[in-house]
Amino acid sequence: MNYSGFKVFWEGITGNKGWTPAWRDPEPKAEYDVIIVGGGGHGLATAHYLAKVHGITNVAVLEKGWIGGGNVGRNTTIIRSNYLLEGNQPFYELSLKLWEGLEQDFNYNAMISQRGIMNLIHSDAQRDAFARRANAMHLSGAGGELLNREQTRAMVPFLDFDNARFPIQGSLIQRRGGTVRHDAVAWGYARGADSRGVDIIQNCEVTGFDIENGLCRGVQTSRGAIKAKKVAVCVAGSSGRVMAKAGMRLPIESHVLQAFVSEGLKPVIPNVITFGAGHFYVSQSDKGGLVFGGDIDGYNSYAQRGNLPVVEDVCEGGMAIMPMIGRARLLRMWGGIMDMSMDGSPFIDQTHVDGLYFNGGWCYGGFKATPASGYCYAHLLATGRPHEVATQFRLDRFMRGGQIDEKGQGAQPNLH
Numbered sequence: 376m377n378y379s380g381f382k383v384f385w386e387g388i389t390g391n392k393g394w395t396p397a398w399r400d401p402e403p404k405a406e407y408d409v410i411i412v413g414g415g416g417h418g419l420a421t422a423h424y425l426a427k428v429h430g431i432t433n434v435a436v437l438e439k440g441w442i443g444g445g446n447v448g449r450n451t452t453i454i455r456s457n458y459l460l461e462g463n464q465p466f467y468e469l470s471l472k473l474w475e476g477l478e479q480d481f482n483y484n485a486m487i488s489q490r491g492i493m494n495l496i497h498s499d500a501q502r503d504a505f506a507r508r509a510n511a512m513h514l515s516g517a518g519g520e521l522l523n524r525e526q527t528r529a530m531v532p533f534l535d536f537d538n539a540r541f542p543i544q545g546s547l548i549q550r551r552g553g554t555v556r557h558d559a560v561a562w563g564y565a566r567g568a569d570s571r572g573v574d575i576i577q578n579c580e581v582t583g584f585d586i587e588n589g590l591c592r593g594v595q596t597s598r599g600a601i602k603a604k605k606v607a608v609c610v611a612g613s614s615g616r617v618m619a620k621a622g623m624r625l626p627i628e629s630h631v632l633q634a635f636v637s638e639g640l641k642p643v644i645p646n647v648i649t650f651g652a653g654h655f656y657v658s659q660s661d662k663g664g665l666v667f668g669g670d671i672d673g674y675n676s677y678a679q680r681g682n683l684p685v686v687e688d689v690c691e692g693g694m695a696i697m698p699m700i701g702r703a704r705l706l707r708m709w710g711g712i713m714d715m716s717m718d719g720s721p722f723i724d725q726t727h728v729d730g731l732y733f734n735g736g737w738c739y740g741g742f743k744a745t746p747a748s749g750y751c752y753a754h755l756l757a758t759g760r761p762h763e764v765a766t767q768f769r770l771d772r773f774m775r776g777g778q779i780d781e782k783g784q785g786a787q788p789n790l791h
Contacts (some may be wrong), residue, residue: 420749612712
């Protein structure tokens, strides 16, 4: 089924009786060319691009729960490519370009809103660092613009510019950044992959890998054994547990990252705003809620819930730059499991086991990376070579001294 404005109008006047499921619910086959472990945004995007770009359609996506139940539906929906280092900036710029054409690509409304993202500047040193970042963005075509204090005030006059502790001196803005409806991304990629013949199998947990003489021949699941020529794992915060079933220990820690949304308010925040002197970021949803978040919880966990000290810290960050947020009531909160690598950058690589591939370690950048992650992972699976913008995302980079220290820190700055 193709979606269009006419289709919505027609269904509305005929009782909405013509809608069909967005994807099939097939039984797993005995063997596939590629099995993708993980039905989140990255896994579904990989399947979509394998089928669309490389013509590989004998593919199964195995999800232990339901589509949209993991991190792809548990984030703050921000997209951007305002990175600094050579290993990251071209990759995230590719992702933003894919975001810009995504809805036409899979014929689904993902509610992409390029309202801009603004990083606040609170010191001279920070201005110098953001000027360097803006130059790196220009080199990759991402476009970054430094605004002075008055230019920033003209856009967001409700911020506390005269805060004695955190005075706002300006900002770095990427006008192409913004937000996307997170669960619609999962549904759109699922629909796109399914329409090209990919099997999306929900409630199918991988319990082990069939590895013989250094070759991965398939997986064991809660619905039986399934053979495959290639097995591609991308399970976000569950990476350590899943890859341990293949005898691998990863340079990754799993932490909970909480997100929050307030009651619905009249339009007040025109873009995405990030606090430069603390970890706080906020935007406003189409329904009026303020969507915001901050730091990960300070302990390892596989639970999709957080603790109150981080709630307090995030709210303090919001109050520091935007005191009016204290008048809004918190409506709900949720947690996603972050796979935090030790240098803050991801992995897209083949493992030492033939036929077994890994995608993970996305830290705070997982959602915004979804299109490029799937595109580059599909390229690796189809060709056996890393994509040109993902050549540094190797599993052995810590052994080689090839860290990509975008922030110079791992999962917890005080521990690494």
